[in-house]
Amino acid sequence: xxxxxxxxxxxxxxxxxxxxxxxxxxxxxxxxxxxxxxxxxxxxxxxxxxxxxxxxxxxxxxxxxxxxxxxxxxxxxxxxxxxxxxxxxxxxxxxxxxxxxxxxxxxxxxxxxxxxxxxxxxxxxxxxxxxxxxxxxxxxxxxxxxxxxxxxxxxxxxxxxxxxxxxxxxxxxxxxxxxxxxxxxxxxxxxxxxxxxxxxxxxxxxxxxxxxxxxxxxxxxxxxxxxxxxxxxxxxxxxxxxxxxxxxxxxxxxxxxxxxxxxxxxxxxxxxxxxxxxxxxxxxxxxxxxxxxxxxxxxxxxxxxxx
Numbered sequence: 001x002x003x004x005x006x007x008x009x010x011x012x013x014x015x016x017x018x019x020x021x022x023x024x025x026x027x028x029x030x031x032x033x034x035x036x037x038x039x040x041x042x043x044x045x046x047x048x049x050x051x052x053x054x055x056x057x058x059x060x061x062x063x064x065x066x067x068x069x070x071x072x073x074x075x076x077x078x079x080x081x082x083x084x085x086x087x088x089x090x091x092x093x094x095x096x097x098x099x100x101x102x103x104x105x106x107x108x109x110x111x112x113x114x115x116x117x118x119x120x121x122x123x124x125x126x127x128x129x130x131x132x133x134x135x136x137x138x139x140x141x142x143x144x145x146x147x148x149x150x151x152x153x154x155x156x157x158x159x160x161x162x163x164x165x166x167x168x169x170x171x172x173x174x175x176x177x178x179x180x181x182x183x184x185x186x187x188x189x190x191x192x193x194x195x196x197x198x199x200x201x202x203x204x205x206x207x208x209x210x211x212x213x214x215x216x217x218x219x220x221x222x223x224x225x226x227x228x229x230x231x232x233x234x235x236x237x238x239x240x241x242x243x244x245x246x247x248x249x250x251x252x253x254x255x256x257x258x259x260x261x262x263x264x265x266x267x268x269x270x271x272x273x274x275x276x277x278x279x280x281x282x283x284x285x286x287x288x289x290x291x292x293x294x295x296x297x298x299x300x301x302x303x304x305x306x307x
Contacts, residue, residue: 035288143250177213266290
């Protein structure tokens with residue numbers, strides 16, 4: 001099972017996979033096109049830019065993207081978002097990326113009943129972290145999309161992430177289903193949901209890997225904490241994927257790692273038929289490039305594009 005020590009290794013693996021086709025919705029966005037150029041310079045993508053052609057061409061020239069970069073002219077944001085989604089739906093692109101378009105318009109296009117990327121599962125946010133002082137990337141879900149998922153929704157979120165990790169080559173992950181502690185308490189739904197998911201996996205319903213829950217964060221990351229609590233855990237200190245109990249938990253943990261621990265980050269939307277890159281204005285250029293590289297690996301391997 002591959003373990004990625006850092007984003008440099010993830011990017012190197014993406015290069016080995018060859019170029020993926022990425023459709024950018026409403027692409028007249030300087031920050032997004034800078035990330036596209038960085039990924040193109042690394043040889044991991046071939047972009048198609050959808051949106052206001054005159055604005056896009058001006059940015060192509062100012063940023064130094066290749067002059068022959070394909071551009072589809074559609075000045076209307078709603079139509080441009082659907083056109084970009086349709087390229088992916090039709091197999092003309094492998095990855096979808098959000099440009100200068102309202103998130104609700106973008107997500108509505110993804111969920112379009114005719115040309116969208118529906119799979120029947122929830123969309124969810126999967127984030128990879130490179131944390132200083134640790135020896136591998138770890139993955140967290142879902143701190144960005146689903147507010148207070150119930151058990152069935154948590155199963156969807158988990159399955160989305162397990163599929164993405166499988167495409168990355170992590171086929172038997174160690175999964176921590178987080179809660180405040182390890183005691184199952186009907187008054188704390190996170191604990192009962194975690195126990196139910198662990199039981200599903202014990203019945204071989206989810207993954208060949210190990211799922212433990214409920215498990216507190218300290219036990220998930222520290223064998224010493226598990227020992228101190230008198231707990232036996234097969235994944236303590238070895239967790240690959242952390243399933244958060246709520247959006248607040250995922251958001252707080254993620255921002256704490258980013259701003260206090262100086263963790264590097266990459267995030268994608270999973271649960272659609274193809275991975276979706278939806279970066280934040282606050283993301284660094286490096287984080288945007290890492291997210292694109294992440295998306296390139298979170299797809300089934302296909303023959304790379306020829307130059």
